[in-house]
Amino acid sequence: MAAEPVSNGSGANKKKVAYFYDSDVGNYAYVSGHPMKPHRIRMTHSLVMNYGLYKKMEIYRAKPASKYEMTQFHTDEYIDFLSKVTPDNMDQFSKEQSRYNVGDDCPVFDGLFEFCGISAGGSMEGAARLNRGKCDVAVNWAGGLHHAKKSEASGFCYVNDIVLGILELLRFKQRVLYVDIDVHHGDGVEEAFYTTDRVMTVSFHKYGEYFPGTGELRDIGVGSGKYYAVNFPLRDGINDASYQSIFEPVIKSVMEWYRPEAVVLQCGGDSLSGDRLGCFNLSMRGHANCVNFIKSFDLPTLILGGGGYTMRNVARTWAYETGILVGDNLDSELPYNDYYEYFAPDYELDVRPSNMDNANTKDYLDKIRNQVVENLKRTAFAPSVQMTDVPRNPILDGMDDDADDVLDDLDEDENKDKRFTQRRFDQYVEKPGELSDSEDEEENAANGVRRQPGVIRRRNQANYRNIDAADSGLDSGMATPLDASSIADNEIDAALDAGLTDVPMTESGAVTGAEGQDTPMADSERMVVEGEDKGTSAAVSQQTSPPTQDEDTAMEDASAVAEEAELPEALDAQDEKKPEVTSATEETTNAPPSPSEVQPVSEASSIPAADTSAPDAAPVGESENAKSASGVATDESTKKEE
Numbered sequence: 001m002a003a004e005p006v007s008n009g010s011g012a013n014k015k016k017v018a019y020f021y022d023s024d025v026g027n028y029a030y031v032s033g034h035p036m037k038p039h040r041i042r043m044t045h046s047l048v049m050n051y052g053l054y055k056k057m058e059i060y061r062a063k064p065a066s067k068y069e070m071t072q073f074h075t076d077e078y079i080d081f082l083s084k085v086t087p088d089n090m091d092q093f094s095k096e097q098s099r100y101n102v103g104d105d106c107p108v109f110d111g112l113f114e115f116c117g118i119s120a121g122g123s124m125e126g127a128a129r130l131n132r133g134k135c136d137v138a139v140n141w142a143g144g145l146h147h148a149k150k151s152e153a154s155g156f157c158y159v160n161d162i163v164l165g166i167l168e169l170l171r172f173k174q175r176v177l178y179v180d181i182d183v184h185h186g187d188g189v190e191e192a193f194y195t196t197d198r199v200m201t202v203s204f205h206k207y208g209e210y211f212p213g214t215g216e217l218r219d220i221g222v223g224s225g226k227y228y229a230v231n232f233p234l235r236d237g238i239n240d241a242s243y244q245s246i247f248e249p250v251i252k253s254v255m256e257w258y259r260p261e262a263v264v265l266q267c268g269g270d271s272l273s274g275d276r277l278g279c280f281n282l283s284m285r286g287h288a289n290c291v292n293f294i295k296s297f298d299l300p301t302l303i304l305g306g307g308g309y310t311m312r313n314v315a316r317t318w319a320y321e322t323g324i325l326v327g328d329n330l331d332s333e334l335p336y337n338d339y340y341e342y343f344a345p346d347y348e349l350d351v352r353p354s355n356m357d358n359a360n361t362k363d364y365l366d367k368i369r370n371q372v373v374e375n376l377k378r379t380a381f382a383p384s385v386q387m388t389d390v391p392r393n394p395i396l397d398g399m400d401d402d403a404d405d406v407l408d409d410l411d412e413d414e415n416k417d418k419r420f421t422q423r424r425f426d427q428y429v430e431k432p433g434e435l436s437d438s439e440d441e442e443e444n445a446a447n448g449v450r451r452q453p454g455v456i457r458r459r460n461q462a463n464y465r466n467i468d469a470a471d472s473g474l475d476s477g478m479a480t481p482l483d484a485s486s487i488a489d490n491e492i493d494a495a496l497d498a499g500l501t502d503v504p505m506t507e508s509g510a511v512t513g514a515e516g517q518d519t520p521m522a523d524s525e526r527m528v529v530e531g532e533d534k535g536t537s538a539a540v541s542q543q544t545s546p547p548t549q550d551e552d553t554a555m556e557d558a559s560a561v562a563e564e565a566e567l568p569e570a571l572d573a574q575d576e577k578k579p580e581v582t583s584a585t586e587e588t589t590n591a592p593p594s595p596s597e598v599q600p601v602s603e604a605s606s607i608p609a610a611d612t613s614a615p616d617a618a619p620v621g622e623s624e625n626a627k628s629a630s631g632v633a634t635d636e637s638t639k640k641e642e
Contacts, residue, residue, distance in 0.1 A: 014327050017057035018135035020122035021045050025142050028115040031107045035277060036156040040311040041142050043339045047319035049448040050335040056326040062125040064117030073163045075151040082158060083113045106153035116159040119143050123165035130300040131172040137301045137325050141318050144266045144306030146186040163192045165302055166199055169262045174385050177260035181290050182268025182306045183278040185215030195225045197383045200258050206279055207233030220375055227379045230372055235359035236279045240286030242360050246369050247290055253373050255297055259382035262300040269308025269317055273353045276309040284317045284351035291321045312342050313351045336450050
């Protein structure tokens with residue numbers, strides 16, 4: 001019998017986890033308005049770091065896959081085309097674009113080949129580490145691009161990192177199980193292994209008039225691969241309970257009959273409730289239950305990303321699933337991070353289901369499940385393959401047994417005066433009850449770990465609708481077309497399209513504007529830090545865009561906001577100063593000057609000297625407002641006198 005799953009993902013069942021992340025992945029953007037946004041990987045990583053999960057796993061920056069490594073599955077001509085085409089010369093490749101299906105859904109964008117290399121490199125190196133027993137679980141959220149074909153782009157996917165990772169696993173493993181919980185059918189992976197029994201593909205997906213239109217129950221494989229392609233077609237609105245009722249029995253039967261030696265799980269986030277392209281109704285916990293169930297079989301497992309087009313929901317879910325893999329139960333209150341305002345208005349970890357109808361009846365699901373289990377019984381029990389010559393070197397260059405030693409020596413040589421190098425920081429795993437070797441705030445900040453304020457008051461946390469309106473019964477996590485969340489999503493998309501398409505993001509995670517300065521990540525709400533929580537307001541604040549500022553003013557404002565976030569006393573100082581500014585303005589307006597006093601107004605004459613010694617001096621933004629108000633008032637007085 002196959003190993004029985006355990007009840008949960010925490011506790012004694014600890015895994016050695018290797019986590020792959022390249023900070024450059026967030027710099028790429030398909031085209032303006034495209035639903036696929038690689039920036040979601042950076043958002044996920046920011047949550048992972050600020051939840052402290054980096055202390056419980058090893059972090060690797062995988063070497064990008066080369067052209068040679070990609071051609072282990074894809075054709076030479078197709079990969080050569082991807083490496084050469086750019087937005088500037090794409091007109092010269094019009095025939096190739098048509099031949100390789102590069103265009104609308106799969107556009108040409110700056111850094112296309114480099115982006116593919118990051119995605120494929122993480123999956124291949126993760127598989128190589130699993131082969132050599134260097135980890136129990138490998139995670140690459142930048143992977144999971146399951147639609148790409150041998151010589152064709154499809155469904156926002158160009159290079160099929162999943163197939164490349166499975167090919168690496170097959171160098172050591174006799175049988176590999178691939179499980180796909182994306183809302184779309186994993187057609188590219190199924191097609192690649194449709195005629196072999198060495199890989200079993202299992203896909204739970206929406207079927208019907210829906211991309212890619214494949215994955216019917218009768219699609220079971222051909223030749224040696226007959227019955228080794230498992231498809232579970234679903235209808236709209238499937239919820240957590242229904243999904244669990246089919247996922248766990250099917251996967252348990254697969255484990256009993258197929259006996260895989262390794263598992264690859266594609267965790268597409270478009271099966272979550274409220275996804276912009278998806279039509280399922282899974283909560284974050286319902287989605288993560290699949291990860292926990294796969295983990296419970298104690299097999300070498302490669303965890304990959306995939307679809308997911310509501311970025312904040314994808315980031316929440318993948319961060320939560322990373323916590324499950326390392327055995328950590330994450331707090332529902334989000335930690336402060338680089339993209340904190342993206343998670344307005346609730347600032348919570350949970351992605352909740354909506355009240356959409358579930359078109360998957362119990363009879364329908366039972367009928368499909370029974371047929372799938374019957375097909376599994378027709379397969380050969382644990383098919384084996386004669387493996388007389390196990391290749392010594394992995395497909396990915398630089399991943400042999402001595403590669404880590406070489407990299408460690410190189411790291412020491414390049415950082416002779418630094419005790420805790422970046423490589424050691426990434427690979428340090430904190431033991432229970434042990435203090436970290438490095439608590440340096442600058443070093444943590446460089447790795448995306450932000451200082452956590454004492455208390456964060458979140459506006460509109462519980463209910464972002466009008467508190468006086470009748471309760472409609474909708475969840476705060478529901479994707480309602482015109483609610484505050486949807487408006488925020490649209491503004492985030494517009495900001496990304498305007499900023500990321502033209503200018504990469506800074507290493508710290510802030511969007512770099514047209515002038516080169518860092519701009520806030522979102523304008524939907526402003527975080528207020530206080531010494532104590534004084535409740536939340538009910539009304540939704542108006543979403544506005546910041547006025548155009550010169551570089552110096554923008555930097556001053558950014559500094560003022562940073563100080564306010566770190567020092568709870570700043571808010572009190574600001575409140576105390578406001579009446580003084582108002583009083584000064586009223587005095588200037590109400591007291592008309594005599595004719596002898598009328599002079600051209602200058603900034604120096606209209607603004608009294610600031611007392612820098614005062615402990616409650618107004619922030620820079622306050623001084624600018626006072627300056628502007630005083631200047632306007634004096635101008636009006638001058639006109640009256642004339």
